[in-house]
Amino acid sequence: MKRDPRNILQQYKLKNTPVRVSVLEVLLGSRVALSHNDITERLKGKDIDKVTLYRTLNSFTEKGLTHKVPTEDRNWLYAIFDEDLLRPATDHYHAHFVCNKCDKIYCLPVEEHQSMQNSSIKMGFKVLSSEVRLHGLCPVCQ
Amino acid sequence: MKRDPRNILQQYKLKNTPVRVSVLEVLLGSRVALSHNDITERLKGKDIDKVTLYRTLNSFTEKGLTHKVPTEDRNWLYAIFDEDLLRPATDHYHAHFVCNKCDKIYCLPVEEHQSMQNSSIKMGFKVLSSEVRLHGLCPVCQ
DNA sequence: ACTGATCTTGCAACTCAGTTGCATATTCTG
C-alpha cells in the first residue's frame, strides 16, 4: 500500500496526475538514479513532454520525494530517496556510488565519517551536511 | 621560484603563453576554486576569449595542474590542486567544502575514510576513488 | 636567431540541457 504511486503523491502533497504516476512508477521501479533522458526512454509511447518531465522531477525534488544528484558530466539524476519512503530527502548525509563502466549511480547507506568532519572543524569550517561520492565498479560490471 | 607561472607551465608540459600565464596567476592567487565566470571577471581588461579560457582550463586539468569540481548548480569550478604543487591532481582522494553562505568551494586535505569503503565493498561495489563534499559555513562566513 | 611542425588563439556558428511564457486542460477542495 505504501508504495502505491497515488498514495505516495498524496503523502507528499503532490497532485495526482497521469504523468506524475507514470514518472513515479519508473523511479520506484529502478534500483538506480535515472536521468531525464533515462526516464524519457522508459516512457516511450506515453510521449511525455520534456518540459513537463523537468517540471515533474523538480516538483518531486522540491517536495522531498526524490533526490537530485549532479553527475560528473553535468547531468542530473533523480532517485526516490529512500526505498522505504521513510526518511525525507532533506536528510543531511548522502552517499552515491558511480560506476565507471555503466555510469549508473547507486544510492548507498552512509554512516557518518566523523574523522573527516572533525578535521574540518579544526580548520575553522562548520560542517552542516556532507555528500560522499564513490567511484569504481558496481556489482553488475565487475 | 616554484610558484612562478612560467615554471609551473613548463613543469606540467604546457606551452608558455600569455593567456595561460594570466589564468594561472588568477588561480594561484585564489584560495578558493573559481568558475569560468569568476576567472573572466578577474581578467577584465585582458579580454580573453571565452573559448580560449575553456580550452585553457581543460588543458590545465588534462595535464593535472588543476582540479575541476562540479557544483550543485551545474557549473565547473577550477582550482590548483595542491597549494604546494607537490601532489598531482590525479590523486584519488578529494574533498571539497562548499560554503552555504558565500558559495565558495575550498579544497580540503582528506584522509581516507576506510569504514565507508569497507561497507561498500561488502555490498559488492569495487571502490576505485572517492569524492567527499562537505557543506556548511566557511571560516569567513560564520 | 630562423625555420617548420605543432600547438594555441579567436571568431562565428552551433549544440543541447534546461527554462520561460502563455493558453489550455486537469485536479481537488468546499
Added chain:
DNA sequence: CAGAATATGCAACTGAGTTGCAAGATCAGT
C-alpha cells in the same frame, strides 16, 4: 459540481560549453 489552483504542452528562448577553421604563437632542432 463549480471555481481557484495547479499541471500540461507547445514554441520560443537562454546560456554554458563545443566545433571548425584560419591565423598567430611557441619551441625544438638546426
